[in-house]
Amino acid sequence: MDNWNREILRLAIPSIISNVTVPLLGLVDLAVVGHIGNETYISAIAVGSMIFNVMYWLLGFLRMGTSGMTSQAYGRKDRQECLDILIRTLMIGVGMGLLFIVAQRGIEWGMLRLMNTPAASWRFVATYFRIVIWGAPAMLGLYGLTGWFIGMQNTRTPMLVAVLQNIVNILASLFFVFVLGWGVSGVATGTLLAQWVGFLVSLYAAYRQITTVGVVERECLQECVRRVLAMTGKWGEFFRVNKDIFLRTLCLVAVNFFFTSSGGKQGPMILAVNTLLMTLFTLFSYIMDGFAYAGEALSGKYYGAGDKVGLRITVRRLFGFGIIMALFFTLMYVFGGVGFLHLLTSDRTVVVAAHPYLFWAYLIPVVGMAAFVLDGVFIGLTATRGMLFSTAMAMITFFVVYYLLWSSYGNDALWIAFLSFLGMRGIASILWARRYLVIF
Known part of the structure; x- marks a missing residue:
């Protein structure tokens, strides 16, 4: 190593x-x-x-x-x-x-x-x-x-x-x-x-x-x-950066709140199923946030030092770890996801009801990995406008996909919309980084 x-x-x-x-x-x-x-x-x-x-x-x-x-x-x-x-x-x-x-x-x-x-x-x-x-x-x-x-x-x-x-x-x-x-x-x-x-x-x-x-x-x-x-100028910069992050957080809250609310409207069984399956996303996010924090610290350090080579290498290595984690969690969920759900609940009917939607949960690591990595890099570079842009675009995508598919696919539409949200965050982040940042 x-x-x-x-x-x-x-x-x-x-x-x-x-x-x-x-x-x-x-x-x-x-x-x-x-x-x-x-x-x-x-x-x-x-x-x-x-x-x-x-x-x-x-x-x-x-x-x-x-x-x-x-x-x-x-x-x-x-x-x-x-x-x-x-x-x-x-x-x-x-x-x-x-x-x-x-x-x-x-x-x-x-x-x-x-x-x-x-x-x-x-x-x-x-x-x-x-x-x-x-x-x-x-x-x-x-x-x-x-x-x-x-x-x-x-x-x-x-x-x-x-x-x-x-x-x-x-x-x-x-x-x-x-x-x-x-x-x-x-x-x-x-x-x-x-x-x-x-x-x-x-x-x-x-x-x-x-x-x-x-x-x-x-x-x-x-x-x-x-x-x-x-230092009034420094205070202005502090609030500019934090304003973008706050607005980005509001977009995340809107999606998460709507996801829970939409599941609840379908009845207690679907609400329980979605809650259980979201623990697979939460578990993956705990791991990826650790690499995002490393990205914050290292990308900010190299950017502050003017070391563009070090910054690019750090971003590439972070993506390398992200790919490894995404593949690992995908395999773990495919082969052990049902067993994990049984650990969370002793109600077999809920686990059985979750089976039709497990496929969507399996896709979470691969679809969501890029967003976690680049969030850390954006924070380190204080390129918070990119975070806000990508999350806002992803939120719009979530609601468009949901309302287009809801009448035909029900709860599947909710999961497809959520995966679209994760995927768009990554895609928009990459596009923003290639357009405005020197990290690829």
């Missing part, structure tokens, strides 16, 4: 581990309340977790925008700019978290209705929300810190923090629920504690990297903040 591949794997593997552990925060909550013996608690935690997933997913630009700009500054060896970006993203992330706390009553009112919260779970969802919302500054600050670490070519720290968060969440939730008997409040408090522990540990790790590794010499934090506030 040469140095190029070794560098990609050094960054990708910790990111893959981090990605896999992220959903565990919500799963731990569900597992704990699942042993209390009340189905109302389970639905309350499920709805409460979904509320925060939606809120934070829309603000994912805090991680992605920070990653690209930091990796470029790292490639230029601009240590002061690396620190300025960190302070800038922390100010925005923590500030928005505080804004969420201030506006929590309005957010709670709207989200509980948007999620169609069952009447029996309403009080428990509200209890969960009113506790976990106090972790918003920590979570949004952590988004920025994670992006900064990736840009600094350090994916190991986010991995360790993610593992630590889950350990804290498990132990704290078990203690609060089963020792103190706090019920849903105990689960929420455990999650809140894990969020703040993760943020504070990451903040300390960033401080250590700044002062020990030598991003900048030890200097007055107040002076750094003054510099950041005074």
